Amino acid sequence: MSPPESAARLRAEIDSGRTGDKVPAADPAAAPLGTDEEAAGTPTAPEAIAQARQRETLRQHAPRPRRGLGHAWVQIVIVALIAGALIAWGLLGTP
Numbered sequence: 001m002s003p004p005e006s007a008a009r010l011r012a013e014i015d016s017g018r019t020g021d022k023v024p025a026a027d028p029a030a031a032p033l034g035t036d037e038e039a040a041g042t043p044t045a046p047e048a049i050a051q052a053r054q055r056e057t058l059r060q061h062a063p064r065p066r067r068g069l070g071h072a073w074v075q076i077v078i079v080a081l082i083a084g085a086l087i088a089w090g091l092l093g094t095p
Contacts, residue, residue, distance in 0.1 A: 007034025007044050010053050019056040 011033045013019055033052065037044045069076070 007032075007037070007049055010049055010056070013053075014056060019053070 033049075034044050
């Protein structure tokens with residue numbers, strides 16, 4: 001028999017990257033899983049945690065392929081400005 005589901009265990013698995021949702025890193029949340037239930041003094045239902053686990057591990061959308069230049073356009077503009085400045089300096093700097 002598997003151990004009972006708990007919000008703390010699910011949160012730890014999400015933070016460690018075991019759910020496949022993110023990279024392993026601490027994730028500070030405004031209201032972590034189970035906070036409302038703990039404040040109310042009622043335990044989180046194991047069914048609710050199991051449902052949350054299922055949603056966390058469900059891959060609904062495949063990553064979209066990146067198209068276009070992305071942030072490379074910034075580097076292209078900088079290189080073009082530097083090249084233009086060097087050409088202008090070369091043309092104007094010669095008497």
